[in-house]
Amino acid sequence: MTVANTGEFGLIARVTARLGTGPACLLGPGDDAAVVAAPSGRVAASTDVLVEGRHFRRDWSSARDVGHRAAAANLADIAAMGGVPTALLVALCTPPNLEVRWAEELADGLAAEAAKVGACVVGGDMSASPTLTIAVTALGDLGDRAPVVRSGARPGDVVAVNGRLGYAAGGYTVLTRGFRTPKLLVEAFRRPEVPYAAGPEAARLGATSMIDVSDGLVADLGHIANASQVGIDVKREAFAVPDQMRNAAAALGVDPYQWILAGGDDHALAATFPRDVALPAGWAIVGTVGEAGGGVTVNGRPYRGAGGWDHFK
Known part of the structure; x- marks a missing residue:
């Protein structure tokens, strides 16, 4: 059965029936707008688009x-703002010949990932389109904390990372070469393992800046360096290369540090902290913040590898 057979409202009914609920969802799909609780009185919001053939x-x-x-x-x-996710809004633009089952399973994946943080899909929209496109908006609550922004890093801070780096980029390279193993890397590309709880944790610990590593560590730390008007130096030796990544990189003729330093889509969190903060397990110090100038360097030198993801390059 295709979307064209089911029709817009039939598809909406099938999809919304698969979506769960969460504590912040006061009114879910079915009305002109959803109602989401914001206990702190402040809402963090972000949006992202996935386009078939591009993402x-x-x-x-x-x-x-x-x-x-x-x-x-x-x-x-x-x-990455230090917030706790509460809800998702999803817009699906699809060719009419898309199988209904595919849309239903997409909803299952969205709902399952949101459930990891106690969030839910509260609404969205649908449209016909020649290109399959999924646009998602996330909402979150900051609690009683100020948002952790990109512009707060200070000279003397340390740079720390929580989460995996290079796994998704390795999986993407493996897939582009026509392979499906190692599974560790391929599955990392298909489903990121995001350290969601580390965001609010970093805020409580006094993080001075933070960012989600979606486009590559060097590129994303560059956003912090520019916003904070500081320099950041990353230590290459701070990153361990797991055996499966090292072996896959050797087989494909790739430097694994290219995946780690410039690969995106793992959605690790990178943050800066005052030097005297005791970081709990899960956080690894990978660099330092210095005075303005030089952007992001690796072992004191400009990074000469790939520059991270840019949609228009």
């Missing part, structure tokens, strides 16, 4: 995988 391929990832990935990309942005 995902149906022969590489299942519909459920795409749902997980679409939700994770947005929920990670809320965590």
